[in-house]
Amino acid sequence: MKRILTFVLGAALVAGLAWATPEEDRAAFTEYFKKRFPDVAVEDYVNGVYSIDKPAYEQWLQIEEFPPYELALEEGKELFETPFANGKTYADCFPNGGMGIRQNYPYFDIETGQVKTLEQEINECRVKNGEDPLPYKKGKIASISAYMAYTSRGNKFDVQIPNDKALAAYENGKEFYYSKRGQLNFSCADCHVGNSGMMIRADKLSPALGHPTHFPVYRSKWNDMGTLHRRFDGCNKQVRAAPLPAQGEEYRNLEYFLTYMSNGMEVNGPGARK
């Protein structure tokens, strides 16, 4: 009897640990960063690493006076407004003409049973209108996405998990986020949760809270704009894990989980980062 009771209690404990609801996850995530950086207001995490690095924050404010993503914004606006060969534009593919909608991405598409991202829908729009899809990590797609994010600045992320399939996609992204991989045996969380704020060589590790809010970003290291999936790719390579395809199911689910963790925070993209 004792043994059965122990087993039942153990199983209940494991189930409880494994199946925290997304809202419980998000609350715990936010609380963790509140405790880790007590002087940082939650809404400031949209500024990424600059929220926890005062000297770098001052420099970044100067950079923001003439932001390096400005050219991408201009290019993105022009591309967004230029009609396709069939006369239609991106505005025809999105709700509200594509303006001020970044906060609703990624979302779970009940029809396809898949997580959909903004960049994915930009390309779907192109294909639907007879144009070739763009490469997903940088270039024109980053500019268009940057422009769309810019029109959404200040809107609050509102990622929904509408059904069990969506929950499975969320859990899949969560598993990816917390799984150690690569020769260095690091998970995303190892750097950006447990060691956030610590130095890795000359750089401070940014906090995970608010991470997706400022993408796409202009990175000085790239001397270029890049999408969130370009950054996932880079992070994986840094721990010597073979990156997975940009906009593949794994990275889309990862974006879904990570953005859910930033629900309620403001869109702040595009950003400028080191």
Added chain:
Amino acid sequence: MKKTLLIAGVLAMAGLGAAPAQAADEAAAKASCTAAEEARKMAAELKFEWTTTQPLIAKGMEAASKGEYAHAVKLCDEARMQGEAAVAQAKNQADAWRAAVVK
């Protein structure tokens, strides 16, 4: 004359032995690199491949093509171990990740 004959005989015997030895070394290198590629593929299927594995296999194959079989075996054995470690990592993390979740 006797000495010359003796040397010639020894050289001939060494030559006869060299061909099968080379074939064995080549086969060992090939087997090592094939095993490494299989381990790498298995890790890739689990989406846990390491970036360091494929370059080692490529270097191993290159060494084998130059006849440097021992070096090829060393490189490909290392690659195989990496592939196997990546598979073990994937299997371990299938459950272990839950313990890392912020609660």
